[in-house]
Amino acid sequence: TRLHRTGVDQLDPRVGVPTYSTADVRTGIVHLGVGGFHRSHMAVYLDDLFTLGLSRDWAVTGLGLLPQDSTMRDALLPQGCAYTVMTKSADGAVSARVVGSLVDYVFVPEQPEAAREVLTDPRTRIVSLTITEGGYHVDQNSGDLVVDEALARDLDALRTGGHPATAFGLIVDALARRRDAGTAPFTVMSCDNIQGNGALTRRAVTAFARLLDPDLAAWVDAAVAFPSSMVDRITPATTDADRTRLADELGVEDAWPVVCEPFRQWVLEDHFPTGRPLLEEVGVQLVPDVHPYELMKLRLLNAGHQAVAYLGRLSGFTYVHEVAQDPLFARFLAGFMEHEASPTLAPVPGVDLPRYREDLLARFANAHVRDTLERLCLDTSDRIPTFLLPVVRDQLASGGPLHRAALVVAAWARYAEGVGEDGAPFEVVDQRREQVMARARRARTDPLAFLEDARLFGDLRDSERFTTAYREALASLREVGARASVEAWADAG
Numbered sequence: 001t002r003l004h005r006t007g008v009d010q011l012d013p014r015v016g017v018p019t020y021s022t023a024d025v026r027t028g029i030v031h032l033g034v035g036g037f038h039r040s041h042m043a044v045y046l047d048d049l050f051t052l053g054l055s056r057d058w059a060v061t062g063l064g065l066l067p068q069d070s071t072m073r074d075a076l077l078p079q080g081c082a083y084t085v086m087t088k089s090a091d092g093a094v095s096a097r098v099v100g101s102l103v104d105y106v107f108v109p110e111q112p113e114a115a116r117e118v119l120t121d122p123r124t125r126i127v128s129l130t131i132t133e134g135g136y137h138v139d140q141n142s143g144d145l146v147v148d149e150a151l152a153r154d155l156d157a158l159r160t161g162g163h164p165a166t167a168f169g170l171i172v173d174a175l176a177r178r179r180d181a182g183t184a185p186f187t188v189m190s191c192d193n194i195q196g197n198g199a200l201t202r203r204a205v206t207a208f209a210r211l212l213d214p215d216l217a218a219w220v221d222a223a224v225a226f227p228s229s230m231v232d233r234i235t236p237a238t239t240d241a242d243r244t245r246l247a248d249e250l251g252v253e254d255a256w257p258v259v260c261e262p263f264r265q266w267v268l269e270d271h272f273p274t275g276r277p278l279l280e281e282v283g284v285q286l287v288p289d290v291h292p293y294e295l296m297k298l299r300l301l302n303a304g305h306q307a308v309a310y311l312g313r314l315s316g317f318t319y320v321h322e323v324a325q326d327p328l329f330a331r332f333l334a335g336f337m338e339h340e341a342s343p344t345l346a347p348v349p350g351v352d353l354p355r356y357r358e359d360l361l362a363r364f365a366n367a368h369v370r371d372t373l374e375r376l377c378l379d380t381s382d383r384i385p386t387f388l389l390p391v392v393r394d395q396l397a398s399g400g401p402l403h404r405a406a407l408v409v410a411a412w413a414r415y416a417e418g419v420g421e422d423g424a425p426f427e428v429v430d431q432r433r434e435q436v437m438a439r440a441r442r443a444r445t446d447p448l449a450f451l452e453d454a455r456l457f458g459d460l461r462d463s464e465r466f467t468t469a470y471r472e473a474l475a476s477l478r479e480v481g482a483r484a485s486v487e488a489w490a491d492a493g
């Protein structure tokens with residue numbers, strides 16, 4: 001029988017289950033973008049907290065904004081919003097627990113009024129987000145809000161009393177209504193992998209509000225808190241094999257379980273004027289300044305993933321662990337992290353960096369997580385500019401090494417041709433797919449054409465030092481292929 005919140009007592013005793021019922025907790029957080037990561041990360045911390053009997057007025061109502069989120073609604077609602085987290089250790093052990101901190105799910109395209117209701121409810125004191133980098137409508141280089149079609153539609157909707165559809169539309173609509181009703185604003189907590197996610201969200205949300213009403217924007221800027229966070233837990237997309245394994249081995253029939261590694265980390269800026277759950281009780285680091293931690297994570301973990309994703313796929317690998325277990329790629333990756341990424345970091349209080357890097361290599365090598373290179377290659381236009389190019393810019397400024405990073409950018413140019421080294425075509429998934437692929441094709445005869453898009457590369461195209469390294473790398477990729485290039489570049493500089 002299908003998993004349900006009320007029937008968890010009957011599950012196999014090896015499966016952890018909530019020790020509290022839905023009636024024991026109440027929504028205090030509305031989360032936008034209930035995907036794999038929210039369910040493996042924040043929801044698990046909250047589940048731990050509720051299990052301790054603490055902060056039970058901080059349960060989560062999830063909001064799905066995109067048309068495809070109807071799938072998540074159809075998975076969650078028939079289960080009373082309970083779902084299973086499968087944690088896969090490097091030794092192959094799998095542990096499963098049912099998480100109960102998510103108590104309701106609203107599919108916004110069909111229930112806009114319900115979404116508005118929960119967002120304006122005074123008991124909702126935090127609105128959190130994992131809407132992917134692309135959900136922020138921000139130019140990666142300037143940090144400015146980009147008013148695309150979706151945002152323009154929402155501006156119209158808000159001006160005419162209609163229902164918004166985007167994250168910013170929903171947030172600004174609810175904040176305006178709360179202000180008018182004399183309700184305190186909620187805190188907006190971005191948990192996406194974006195450097196300075198709090199400040200960036202503040203800037204984008206207030207810029208959006210300003211287009212509607214400058215007074216509202218000034219109030220948002222003054223009254224709403226946007227704490228930054230560094231979040232970490234590798235959470236690959238769930239596969240049918242995961243569902244089957246959960247059903248066969250543990251008898252849990254879950255329409256959409258989550259799969260993740262054992263490691264988890266959450267460093268959070270402690271700025272919550274309208275209150276917050278007691279997250280420090282369950283291992284969250286609450287700090288005055290998240291910046292050094294997020295820099296460390298974005299430039300080692302996320303940029304590290306990018307460093308092997310395209311080169312790995314071009315070399316014929318499928319999984320992250322295959323690349324991380326390959327001594328040559330592991331050496332390249334370790335070199336990138338130590339010589340190129342680490343020197344650009346600020347001192348990170350309480351963290352042993354060499355140890356952090358070693359742990360990362362071990363986490364990447366966990367064969368049971370089965371994270372795919374394909375996942376890391378999605379939406380590169382959001383990832384390389386966010387994770388890798390800041391390393392390049394810092395190294396340009398300091399005169400430090402950047403050869404490996406240049407090879408990675410060249411590998412993107414090669415990858416975006418959409419054809420592997422074996423001649424087989426593959427799908428390039430990217431919001432800017434057409435432009436990126438067109439430039440990649442032109443780069444066959446004019447290598448710098450790939451760097452032309454200033455929204456992605458800023459002025460890197462004008463850097464003699466970077467373009468020399470990039471051209472050399474692209475030429476090598478074409479002449480000898482990805483693996484031999486990695487070999488040649490592994491010990492560079």
Ligand code: NAD
Pocket residue numbers: 032033034035036037038064065066069130131132133134135136166167191192193194231232233234235236
């Ligand atoms: P996912 O594909 O499982 O879920 C993505 C969610 O974001 C979905 O609910 C989707 O509807 C929503 N979304 C996407 N674009 C949106 C938009 N334009 N507007 C509103 N909602 C939108 O992905 P995930 O693994 O949950 O990752 C989501 C984000 O979490 C990542 O982009 C990253 O910033 C962060 N994160 C992920 C991991 C990980 O290992 N998966 C680790 C750390 C941080």
